[in-house]
Amino acid sequence: MTDTSDRARELADLAARFPQLHAPQRWAWGGIDAQFSAVLPPDELITNIHLVGFSGDQVVLCRDARGHWFLPGGTREAAESIESCLARELREEAGARLLGEPVWLGAHRCVTDHPVPYRPWQPHPEKAWLWGWAEVTVDSEPSNPDDGEQVVEVRAMDPAEAQRLLTHHRETWWRELVALAVESRRGR
Structure with a gap:
């Protein structure tokens, strides 16, 4: 069997x-059609980076001022590397820092029907949202910049509780993303 057919089977x-x-999705808030794949996109398509952060065996979630729980991460700035974006977003939203290299699980490949990119430097109409996991430590308060989500709580919790709290999203795929991160971590 070839490596290509092994990868396709995987x-x-x-x-x-x-x-x-992995189901096709419509993210109405951004006029986005999205499809997850474990095949990583080219760097130039990645506009957003998000992380399942593990503190010990617990998952770190953030709660915003509206009461929504979410995984830390966000939008890349112009000419920002993936690593710099991840470090900045962890500090801004979770008051956290990486303890090791992230493991990339995959990405949502996206196409937007908006006429212009979200930020002028972003690719358009195609882009990608990168998802991964890493060991983190929460060692400060979120910096909460004015142009970001206003985080009012950061909590490390059992993965099952994290999955339950992420259900405010109508998309049930969030639970599977956390489960995939847990599985990937156990495999290392």
Whole structure:
């Protein structure tokens, strides 16, 4: 068997085990059609980076002023590297820092029907949202910049509780994303 067919079988198995995560999605808030894949996109397409952060065996979640729980991460700035964006977003939203290299799980490949990019330097109409996991430590308060989400609570919790709290999103794929991160971490 070739490496290509092994990889194709691995990707098909992953999609079968996490069907909601891999299902085509419509993110109406951004006029975005999205599709998750474990095949990583080219760097120039990545506009957003998000992380399942593990503090010990617990998952770090942030709660904003509206009461919504979310995984830390956000939008890349102009000419910002993936690593710099991740470090900045962890500090801004969770008061956290990386303790090791992130493991990239995959990305949502996205196409927007908005006429202009969200930020002038971003690719358009195609882009990608990168998802991963890493060991983190929460060692300060979120910096809460004026142009970001206003985080009112950061909490490390059991992965099952994190999955439950992420259900405010109508998209049930969030639970599968956390489950995939837990599985990937156990495999290392």
